[in-house]
Amino acid sequence: MASMSRVDTSRLARWWRNVDRVTLxxxxxxxxxxxILMLAASPAVAVRIGASREMFILKQVIFLALAxxxxxIVSALSRNGIKKLALIGGxxxxxxxxxxxxxxIEIKGARRWIALPMMSVQPSEFLKPCFAVITGWLLAESRTRVIFGNIKFPGLLFAFVGFGFILLLLKSQPDIGxxxxITMVFMTxxxxxxxxxxxxGVGVGAMIGAFLGAYVVFPHVRSRVERFLHPNVGDHYQIDTALRAFGNGGLLGRGPGEGRVKDLLPDAHADFVFAVAGEEYGLLICLCIVCVFLVIVLRTLFKLMREDDPFVITSATGLVTGFGLQAFINMGxxxxxxxxxxxxLPFISYGGSSAISIALTIGMALALTRHQVAASPITRRFDNDHSWSSLHESRAP
Structure with missing residues (x-):
């Protein structure tokens, strides 16, 4: 596909020329x-719960293929198409x-999942990308749209109302993480x-106050913070095992299939898959994983520095902020x-809701940062002269 002729005006060819192929x-x-990491981590977890060794692998093959x-598909949508998708999806x-x-379904005292055949879905996962795009849309409209006289569209007010609804829902589940x-994405x-x-400064202070309030109100938040601050308080089995796995892996790892952490951790295929990577493939592979996430985030932000559409800038910033924060929280x-x-961990940990929501996030970011090309008879003449790329590419909203 990299050798597609520039005179090829098919939709596929135009998408391929304009999409960010490095991020892709x-x-x-x-x-x-x-x-690779599902093949390493999931069989032992499946056997431990009495399921078939291939159960998690087969499901994740489907999830990642769909993702x-x-x-x-989403990266090929227009900017108006992204707005409609975010509104309906949100x-x-x-x-x-x-x-x-x-x-x-109530798991560990929280109601975050809806049971479906063969899987459970966490709807709040899909709030992240949809809310980021809708917020970017509302903020852009508040700067450019005048409803009558000198009164501008109250997009900022609507954005706060939407955030308030999400806050109440997630607090009630509860899902403080x-x-x-979502709060960090909104503030960004x-x-x-x-x-x-x-x-x-007021927003940062409010977030600190909200964190202190969550520490006081929610016992599971208080327990996690105290276990983090005080190594001698509570159960540290999972963290101690994960850190031991990184130490065992060293620089180059113990080798594929030779790790032991997957036999000991209940969530080795999900929340602690990074520890499996560290033990079996070593520090170098872990650094490579970090670099891949950094490339996606930084490349998107650098592309936005050349963008002049406030909707694209605000929405794409929110999308990659949520993506980068999720990766950091898992690895951190x-x-x-x-x-x-x-x-x-995006695209790596087991989970259908996570894989599909992250695919939606990256697809939207790719669509928003894709060069928008306006077709006209003049540009078709430039295409035939093989000068289309240098003379006509623009960023029409």
Whole structure:
């Protein structure tokens, strides 16, 4: 596909010329690592719960295949198509998240999942990308749209109302980790949109106050923080085992299939898959994984520096902020840099909801940062002269 002629005006050819192929390649690397680490981590976990050794692998093959296809499909949408997708998806995710409070599956005291045939779905996972795009859309409209006279569209007010609904739902489940990520995404988008520094300080202070409140109100939050701060308090089995796995792996690892952490940790295929990578493949592979995530985030942000559409800038910033935060929280908690939080490593950890929601996130970011090409008779003449790329590419909204 890299050798497609520039005179080829098919939709596929135009998509391939304009999409960020480096980010797309990084997604392919993460999906490949997801397959490899599932082969390493999941059989022992499946046997331990009395299931078939292949159960998690077969499911994840389907999940990651769907995620890869969804990334490609969503990345080909127009910017208006992304808005419609986010609006419809956000409404459905909001209603489904509310449904978990009534008909959700309760696991470890939290109602976050809805049971479906062959799998369970965590609707709040889909709130992250949809809310980021809707917020970017509302903030952009508040800057450019005038409803009458000198009164501008109250997009900022609507964004806060939407965030308030999400806050109430996630607090009721409770899912403080997901709420923290969405709050950070929202604050980042407000900052990029031009929020004054005094209000940034107020927002940071409010987040600190909310964290202290969660520490007091929610016992599981207090337990995790105290176990993080005080090594002699509570159960440290999973973290101690994960850190021992990194030590056993060393620089180059013990070799594929030779790790022991997957036989000891209940969530070795999900929340602690990074420890499996560290033990079997070593520090170098772990650094490569970190670099792949950094490339996706930094490359998207650098592309936004050349963008002039406020909707694209705000939305894509929110999308990659959520993506990067999720990766950091997973790897940071596994390495005991932050308190533990049950959050998956994008495209690598086991989980259907996570894989599909991350695919939606990256697909939206690729679509928004894709060069938008406006077709006209003049540009077709440039195409025939093989000058299309240098004379016509533009970023029309």
């Amino acid at each position: 390649s990084c997604v392919g690397i993460l999906i490949a690592l997801g397959y 890869g296809g969804l990334t490609l 409404i459905i995710a909001l209603l489904a998240t509310g449904m978990t409070l009534v008909h959700g 997901m709420l923290s990520v 988008q407000l900052f990029v949109n031009g929020l004054r520094m005094i209000f940034v 908690s596994t390495l005991h840099l932050i308190p533990t939080k049950g959050m998956t």
